[in-house]
Amino acid sequence: MNRREFLMAAAATGMAGCATSGEKACCASAGKFGKANILFGACRPLKDAKIMKAHGYDFIETSAAAAFVPTKSDEEWKKQKDVILNCGLPLRSCNGFLPGTFRLTGPNADFEPALKYAETVLRRADEVGTKAIVFGSGGARNVPGDICGPKEQKPLPEKGVEQYTEFCKILCKRVEDLQTVQIVIEPLRPNESNIINYVWQGMQIVREVNHPRLQELADIFHMICGKESACSLIDAGCHLKHCHIACKETRQYPGYRPDDAEIFKPYFDALKKIGYCGGVSCECGWKDIKFEDGLDKALALMKSLA
Helix, strand or coil, X not given: CCHHHHHHHHHHCCCCCCXXXXXXXXXXXXXXXXXXXXXXXXXXXXXXHHHHHHCCCCEEXXXXXXXXXXXXXXXXXXXXXXXXXXXXXXXXXXXCCCCCCCCCXXXXXXXXXXXXXXXXXXXXXXXXCCCEEEECCHHHHCCCCCCCCCHHHCCCHHHHHHHHHHHHHHHHHHCCCCCCCEEEECCCCCCCCCXXXXXXXXXXXXXXHCCCCEEEEEEHHHHHHCCCCCHHHHHHHHHEEEEXXXXXXXXXXXXXXXXXXXXXXXXXXXXXXXXXXXXXXXXXXXXXXXXXXXXXXXXXHHHHHC
16 A cells, blocks of 8 residues: 555545554654644735735734735835735745646756746745745646657656655755745646646655755645645644645635535644644635635635634
8 A cells, every 4th residue: 555545545444543643743742742833824916915804813814926026126125025024914925836837747857047037936936934935836846758758758747756755855055044935746637737736745855855944735626636634734744834725616715615614624634733822824726706805705605614
C-alpha cells in the first residue's frame, strides 16, 4: 500500500492515531494539539478589507503581485506599503506567488529570474508582517510536455519535483534572515498541476528542505477534489500554516451547497485536533448572493465548524 492509499483508507477508520509520533512531538513542542484558534479571511482585493472587517473577518488575502509590486521600485513600494498598512485588516497571506512566465521545471528551467522576483516578494511581505506566501504557481511549476505525445515529449514529474525542491532550497537560503513570512506549498488538483497534488506530497518536500521558511498549505477544495483524507492535515501537524476553502464542485463560498457543513466537518475536526492556529481563507466565487451576505453566510458556517 502506498502513502496515498494509506491516507485514503485512514478516512474510513477515523482520524485517531493519524499523526506520526514524530509529528506529535513536533507539534507538542510548538504548543500544538491544544485548543485551536482558527482565523478567518477571504481572497479579495485590498479595497474590500474594511467591508470584511465590518463583517467579522480577521484578515484579508490578495495577490502577491498586486500587494507587493515586485517589479516596481522601492519608492513605489513605499507608497504601496502605506496602502497595505492602512487597508483595515492584516494582510496575513498572499497567493499568486510566481507568474507562469517563470520556468521552474523542465529542460528550460531558469531559477535566477524567479529567485530575484520571489525574494523581492518575500522581503516586502516581511516588512508588513504577512505570515504566509502561497506557493501554488501551477503555471511556473508544471512540468512541460505533451502527455499524449511521443515518449520523449511526456512530462517527467519526478524530475520536476526534484527541480521544484531545489528551487525551494535555494530560495529559503536566500531569505533565511527574514522574521515573519513563510512560504507555504499549495498542492493543486491534477487538472491544475501535474506535480504536488496532495498535502502529503507537499509535506515530502517540506521535510526534505527542512527549513523554517518553508511550510505547508492545505486547500480543502483541492483535497475534496482529490479525495484526500483529512488525516493529511493531522500528519502535517505543526507544518500546516495556512488553509484555503471553497465548496465542492462549484468552488463557491462555504455555505453555497446545503451539504457543505457535512463535507467540511472532517477537515475542521482535523484542524481542531492539531490545535491549528493559522488562517482559513475563502478562495472562492460569490455567485447568486450579495457579497456582504455571502461573507456572513460563509463566516457563520466556518465558525460553526471551528
